[in-house]
Amino acid sequence: MSDGKVFMIFQDTADARPFIEALTQENPAATIIHQPGMIRFEAMGEIGITRAVVEELAGRDVDLQELHLTLISLSGNIDEDDDYFRITRH
Amino acid sequence: MSLNIAAKEVKPLRTNFGYTARRVGENKPASRYQEAVYDIQPTCNFHYPPSWEPDKMLFDASRTAIVMQDWYSFTDPRQYYYTTYVAARAKQQEVMDSNFELIEKRNLLQGVPAAVLQQIREVLIPLRHLEYGANMNNQDICDRGYGTTITSLASFNGFDRIGMAQYLSRIALLLDENEETTLLAAKTAWLDAPVWQPLRHAMEDTFVLDDWFEIMVAQNIVLDGLIYPLVYERFIPALTAQGGGTFLMLTQFMNEWYGETVRWTNQLMKVTAAESPANAELLSAWTSQWVARLEQAVLPLAQLAFGENAAAQQVAEVKQELLARLAKQGIKV
């Protein structure tokens, strides 16, 4: 894993909550920065979420593509499938 | 913070943007559609000639022989701007999703006779390639066309074609329980089988047309005006009697889509022809030329769909419907 920084930024809204909480839970090394209207997660090398965790937090079936509704920006290479969404640096 | 509204100046300064006020008047509020499309395309003072066409400007009305005093004379009767467009399609896709789900869950294809399934494989699935070509043509219109009321709906139209190509792919996957046999066979047929070659040839000839309005006529007026009625208004409904009623549900989108599309193509032809006798002549020349070419090109497909005997009659009927519709818009062939 490289030491390059990756980030994901979400809108600070109720709809984003399960994704924000999953990111917090699953990436304990990530730094969480609150700014007006938005929440920024940054970490070295990799950041990601799994569907099972988001579903658990949302209390319903979740399609991970729903994150497009509240995602503001990201940096890194995307690796996505039905069950996870990850951003990495090579 | 509590606001004492009575004490505040909340009366608007103006009702409209200048660019909409010039079209609808200072005091009549413009609709969101009008704000979103009127005159938003750049028209002058371009900095550099395009490397891909150095003798023209970046946006240039002379990329077609059609001449309009005002390229915004045409407006979309559906009044689609981005949001109303995606909202309409989101609703339709929800219906399609539940159609697919129901058919898959209840195994509704199981009762369909093998002959019907075979017809679907041969007639319907290869059309995904035709949709892709229609997509290219509409992206071309969006790229080289003039005036946002026209180019934005070409963009939507093109995108719809990819959507429909993907629906056709889903039908193929449903037939094959997620194997790609039909998809591959359809591609081979599209590239090699004699039945598809006149159409594929005609499509490729539309790709290299210089005049984007001619592409509009060849693709969205004539080709669609033959293919959609033949396939989705005649062929698919006829399968119901043979036990293929489920395919009405699986192609519901296409059927509704065409009904909707005709509304703006009619309007576009009408406004463009009414502009000048020269325009009307050009439109009718393009129409007759492409009708002559494409009625021949769809005939083998009609034979596959309706049998040798009925095909010519079916094609003649949809051609008549098309010409009658165009005549009402002032285009005589």
Next chain:
Amino acid sequence: MAKKLNMRKRYELLTRGLGWEPTYQSKEKVFSNESYEGIKITDWSKWEDPFRLTIDAYWKYQAEKDKKLYAVMDSFAQNNAHLNLADATYVNALKLFIQGVTPLEYQAHRGFARLARQFSGEGAQIACQMQSLDELRHTQTQIHTISHYNKHFNGMHDPFHMHDRVWYLSVPKSYFDDAKSAGPFEFITSVSFAFEYLLTNLLFVPFMSGAAFNGDMATVTFGFSAQSDESRHMTLGLELIKFLLEQHEDNIPIVQGWIDKHFWRAYRVLALVSAMQDYMLPESPMSWKEAWEIYFVENAGALFNDLARYGLRMPKYHEQATAEAEHLSHQVWGTLYNYAHAASMHFWLPDEKKMDWLSEKYPNTFDKYYRPRYEMWAQMAKEGKRFQNGGLPQLCQVCQVPMLFTEVSKDDPMQISYRSSEFNGEKFHTCSDGCKDIFDHEPEKYVHAWLPVHQIFQGNCGGAAIPDILNWYHFKPEDGGDYAGSADETRWKAMHGETTGAASSDTESAEEKAAA
């Protein structure tokens, strides 16, 4: 029972084999733009779209996004929520936005349609048309959001007319014309990579967060909502660059050249954004320099570390851009202040509180170079000798910004930087090594630039006198000049039930409001 398909496989099958393989017409004719730039593609099927958004999913999610966005817009208008802004000076950022940025979104819409027609590989083709549609979305949602502001403030009433004509708007317009007149691969490198991947976060993230901070819920909503599409676009840009580099080694120097050029070109456009960020937000959560550090230095640094294995390096002159971050917004704002009488928005001198904030954010430069300048101008204004530049500025032949940048990287930050080149016996002026390089590489292209000042001198802009030109721009007398004493200021006070007092008390009352 049918086998289950994962997302990757399903996406692949839905678009399987759609790319058109012409046999009746030649490939060169059908995809006539694909090869003339010298880019070599051996296998389009190696292209993979990491987002794998099918068309029906696109409709569904985008409709969902817009439902939320328009609900905010409607309630904003219904409640006259512009009354809740921290201060009306903020609205000037929206004026610049609708005049300068929204028309670019439209250009991108049309430009990506070209790519969607000209790329023969279906994966990239489909991603490009999604982006084309997204860009139309951004144009239209921005119009609809700002429509409400246009009803209550001046200067926003004719953005598309202005974009084709106004002097300062030729900066963004010429950048996009540059990309759009290039071939498809240069266009996408310019827009998706140099502009969107490297730089748009600077506009859409910290600025929009600032909009939220200043009470503009409508703008922050469209800003963040647009940027959510942007993460797809940035990914398209990155994947395309990687794809080109993997396809053929001959592509590497071509792509590097485009990255160098369009990074610099886009960076010069963003000079306007630096002024929005530091001066037009009454309350700034982040300075331009801080945003540059996070979104360019860190982000692009990590990105180019990734890309090094493909043989790519950081864009040329990036160090200079980083050095300029200490000066950029102040130099731009000062120039805009000098030409306030020829703009369709208001400018003003920063008040004490703002200057203290700027001193804190720019400890190396603000007090040393820029505070004294503002204090002098404030003194002149007080004496009734408001400083303004009556002449027309010399513009850079490439970026078209007036000559205002200085020799920061030569440690001479008070010396205006000039460069020049000769072509066909004529002399052409540029503002920097970056712009000079761009000119020298394609002089035959840049001599065509529609330079507003030249055009004015040639009589192509409505007349010779300033009022004639402003009239040709569709500017109204109340659109420009100082904020203090403007019609906007008077209205803003009336909106809050105040009568107009002395102009100098304005900033104080705005601060009190913000504090409340």
